[in-house]
Structures are given as structure tokens and as C-alpha cells.
Amino acid sequence: MAGDRTKEMQDVLKRQRAAHEADRPEPMDMRKDRVKRAIAILKENADALCSAMNADFGNRSPSQSMLTDIAGTINFGKYCLKHAEKWARPDKRHLQFPLGLLGAKAEVRYEPKGVIGILSPWNFPLNLSFGPLMQVFAAGNRAMIKPSEFTERTSGLSAELVDRYFAPEECAVFAGGPQVAAAFSELPFDHLVFTGSTATGRKVMEAAARNLVPVTLELGGKSPVIMGESADFAKAGERVALGKMLNAGQICLAPDYLYVPEAKADEAVHGIWQATAAMYPTLLDNDDYASVVTDRHFDRLQDMVKDARDKGAEVIEINPGDEDFSSTNARKMPLTILRNVTDDMQAMQEEIFGPVLPVKTYGQIDEAIDYVNRRDRPLGLYYFGSDDGEERRVLERTISGGVTVNDVVFHVSMEDLPFGGVGPSGMGSYHGIEGFREFSHARSVYSQAKIDVAKLAGLKPPYGEATRKALRGLMK
Ligand code: NAD
DSSP, rough: HHHHHHHHHHHHHHHHHHHHHHTTTHHHHHHHHHHHHHHHHHHHHHHHHHHHHHHHOOOOOOHHHHIIIIIIIHHHHHHHHHHHHHHOOOOOOOOTTTTTTOOOOOEEEEEEEEEEEEEEOSSSSSHHHHHHHHHHHTTTTTEEEEOOOOGGHHHHHHHHHHHHHHHHTEEEEOOOOOHHHHHHHHHSSSEEEEEHHHHHHHHEEEEEEEOOOOEEEEOOOEEEEEEEEOOHHHHHHHHHHHHHHGGGOOOSEEEOOOOOOOGGHHHHHHHHHHHHHHHSOOOOOOOSSSOOHHHHHHHHHHHHHHHHHHHTEEEEOOOOTTTTTTTTSSSOOOOOEEEEOOOTTTGGGGOOSSSSEEEEEEEEEHHHHHHHSSSOOOOOEEEOOHHHHHHHHHHHHHOOEEEEEEEGGGGGGGSSSOOOOOGGEEEEESSSHHHHHTTTTEEEEOOOOOOOOOHHOOOSSSSOOOHHHHHHHHOO
């Protein structure tokens, strides 16, 4: 099966590259027109796309999908339209004295790379495929997309729509499972953007390395929330609950675990309990609350809670409506807080990616800092508190892809901030000017002065006094 698709994908890649070469330098009007058509797909088919996401998840609120996958992505497209010209401007660079005076010039031109592969996950199926696409187009590239097999209907509909709004030489979608994904990651793209798990990211980078394809890896990890003594625990609870319950915790940047002062642990847990109950008084028939995406993902989360309970954790289910979750197959799971967690528990070893929230406690803030530093560098890190010195200490002594202070997740929605991980949580970034540059080749262009610069600088044999003088200057 993957064999047929491989041939088809190779052919499309060849056609896209040939079209790219023929159309160089991909005029700005053409780039913008592509961004506009990508926006039109989302705008004109919003209802059908939200229904597809709802069906793929079992339940996913169309309002949530509109916010996270449709409107959010359209706005990012608009932001790209607004800034593309400015981003694409060449950058004048300094020259060593006196080359500038002699008429030499140096600049960096941000040129399209060519054909960019986009491999995306299921949790925000449109945001994470069309989001990078907007910037890939703004930078003058063409794109091939392999969306997730877990959101089959959304992926199928995206393929149909892209086929309708774009020529295959501009953009094409290849739906399929892990075999198609593996074959996709082996294609000799000019760049590959992968969003998904750290484990798959490793495989993708290995496959890309065979062709020396540059990669942007947007991965996951355990993003900690550190609450200081000075935090407003009621407010912090609201914000953590909102970020954790959105998409039922299936967000790369979801707060993964909490680190709170020992004496404030009850207050912190209470804050989360209250906020969750206020936003979601019931869960089973509540369309605002998403289902866990598949039975396999659901079972993994149930096993994680059981493992924690068996190893001595206190398990607190936030079930304000006192509903019976055991007799439904809706894959809805209440927010489950784990207290007294230890490092041998599954919940403290793998990315949670669901509505489970371990709570750890510290005596001194440095214990939390050291804990974070002993583990893989996270995608996000969150600090709550009003103590500026402590905030500085937490930020200066830890490393993470990004940070939100006094809230969670929000840094990703700031269009002008680069979004990405570091080490095991990813490499490279998009959004902001950094994203445009990520999908561009920074080409250095130097234009020589009319005068014989090599001779003047003593670079030309026979070496003599001019050379010695130049060397004396350089070694001073
Ligand atoms: P995943 O790694 O299982 O799958 C992502 C994509 O990779 C899918 O399209 C899949 O078909 C493909 N794939 C599967 N096997 C492959 C292989 N051998 N070679 C190449 N591609 C392969 O991830 P997922 O379960 O869909 O998504 C959840 C993960 O994604 C979490 O770890 C989450 O943190 C991460 N994530 C990161 C971001 C971010 O922006 N940093 C955003 C969303 C999700």
C-alpha cells in the first residue's frame, strides 16, 4: 500500500519542484494568493470541518474547534498576509572597512526553499497542518501535507478541499497511516516540518538525515507549572483548569504537572477543583468537553491512573455532577488529580496528554527548579506568582521551549512570538519572523567593488609589504 503512495508522492514532489523552479522567484502576489486560498478553505468550509472533527473525536465542541482550529488558523494566515512583504525584504549587512566606501555591498536574501513537507498530528488537526502551511506559502514555497490517521474524516476532507482549491503543483494532501507517514518522511524535501511525539520525531529526523533534509520538529514533553508562595491560588487554579480541560488535556502545551509549596497544596488543588466545576458542572452530556480521541488513548490514561493508585498516589476525580463514567463508551474522562506522586509512576515518566494532573510539593523553590532541570527540556514552562525575584530565578535557571507567566499555554497564541521546543521538545520554530526565516533559505549575497580589493588587501601573490601590513592590522 505504502509502495503505491510512495510513487505518487515522489511524482508530486517532482512536479512541485519543477513548477517552483519555473516560477522563481515566486512573486509576492502569488504567495499571498495561496495564503488567501488556504484561508478560504477554512472560512468557506468551517461547518463541515468542525463536524468532521466532532465525529473524529467522538465529541468535540464545534465552538472549541472554531476557536482553536478554524478562526485561530485564519488569523494566523491574516498575520502572514500583513507581514510577508516586510519579512521578505533583504537585510543589508555591514562590511569590513573600507569595503563599503569602495562600493562593495552585502545583503542576506530570504529565498524560498522549494517544496516543504508538513507532517501533522491529530490533536489540532487543522491548526497544525494549515498553520505551518500559511507561513510555508508566505515564504514562497509549495507544500505536501501528511495529516494524522487518527482524525480520518478531517484528513479526508482536507485532502478533498486542498484538491479543489489548489493545483497539485502548489499543495497536495496525502492521507494515510504510519506506513505512508514513514514513506513521506523519507522524501527528499527541501525542508520538513513535523509536529508530533518525541518518539516519532526521532524517526522522522533519522529518515530526513538520509537526504540531509533540514527539519523543524515541534514535539511534546512534560510542561511543568511552578506555583510560588505569592501565587493567587484561586486565579491560578482557574487558569490551569482552563488550559488543562481544553481539548481534554490533549494539547502539546497542556500543563503536565504542578509543583506547589507544601503548605499551599490544598489551596492549589481546591482552586483547580472550583474552577473545573464552574466551567464544567457536568461532563458526560456536556458538548463543551472533548472526548479522548480513541479507545487506545483512553485506556492508556486509565492505566496511568491505576498505576499511580497502585503505587500509593491519592487519586481525586473532579466529578461535580457525580456522574457514572463506568457505564459509557463516550471516552469522556473527568479531570483526575494525583497527589503524593513518585517518579516511578507512569504519570511522572511520560507526557500525560489527557485530563490527569499530578501535583508535587516543594519546601524551597529550588527543589522545583532542580527537578525540572534533571528531566528532558520541556516545551512550555509556567510560573505563577507576584515575586519578581523568584520569577527571574525560575526563568533564568531553567530551559524550556517557551514560557507563560501567570497563565498557561498563552505564549503559543502570540503570533509574533516564535513557537518551538528545545532538545527533546523540538528544534526550530514557526510563528513570528522566525517562522518565515525557518522556511526560507538565508542566502548571503556579496557584490564586489570595482577596484581590485584582493590586491589592496594583500591577498594576491607575490606576497609583499601589502600582505605584511594587512597581517599586522589583523593580528593587532
Ligand atoms: P505522533 O507522533 O504519533 O504522530 C504524528 C504524525 O506522525 C502523524 O501524522 C503520524 O501518521 C506520523 N507518523 C507515525 N509514525 C511515523 C513514522 N514512523 N515516521 C514518520 N511519521 C510517522 O503524534 P500524535 O499522537 O498524533 O500527537 C501527539 C503528540 O504530538 C504529543 O506528544 C504532543 O505533545 C505532540 N504535539 C506537539 C505539538 C507542538 O506544536 N510542539 C503540537 C501538537 C502535538
